[in-house]
Amino acid sequence: MTPDATVVVRYDEAHRTVVEQTLRTLVRMRGILMLVLGTLLGALVLVPLVAAASAGIDAAFVVVGGALLVIPLVLIVLGARQLQRRPRLPEVAVTITPTSVLFPAIERPSALAPRLRAEEWPREWTSVEVFRASGLQAARVEFTRHDGGKRRRRSIAANSLDVDARVIEDALRGSHTS
Known part of the structure; x- marks a missing residue:
């Protein structure tokens, strides 16, 4: 994968529908x-x-x-x-551009929890790791941002995406390895 390509990762429509119905319930x-x-x-x-x-x-x-x-x-x-409340998953899970990693805003199902804001992380300080499924926990793609002494994380369920998790790893690592 070329480092100047933009990769848009979307949620699988069938899985997204199931998650939204479960969240509504x-x-x-x-x-x-x-x-x-x-x-x-x-x-x-x-x-x-x-x-x-x-x-x-x-x-x-x-x-x-x-x-x-x-x-x-x-x-x-x-x-x-x-x-x-009517929680919905966004259509796009993550967008990886040549210079940044873009996360959409996510509404949480709890009236007490604040909404996760849309964020843009610099690509050179962002790493990705895929945790394979084990036991009851589903596989997930975890993004980590190393910015100075601070560390931030965002994760996405790997089985809910329309592409394989390795595509995300390849797109982010490209020539910008952390």
Whole structure:
């Protein structure tokens, strides 16, 4: 492979569809469970709080109980946000140009986890390694960026790509070996 060629690695369409369906199911279940947990915790806090308020118990107990209602409310709000999420894999997994390695933005399935931003790494400080499948873990292509004293990693499942992982290794190593 020539070092000045641009390689665009895409996700396999069939695998991408399966992953997106699985993610939708998991996101929905997580949202429902957060709503149920928030409702149950709210009831566990609210019932004693109402009983204490009607019995004329100290106001400090009512304030503490009211503060404890924040946790169930947060769970309910996060559960509602989770139900609205529609995570999708990007069409392109990675693009290797003569000067850089481009990663697309990836939306995570959790309402708490931030989205992975699109990144551009310099090619000369980026290495790639393919970890073959072993046990329950699927094979993956792991990119590592050595920038000064810092080390960053991004990985892609090798079985979800439309090309063999060796093509990615050859494209990145070209004449720019780290």
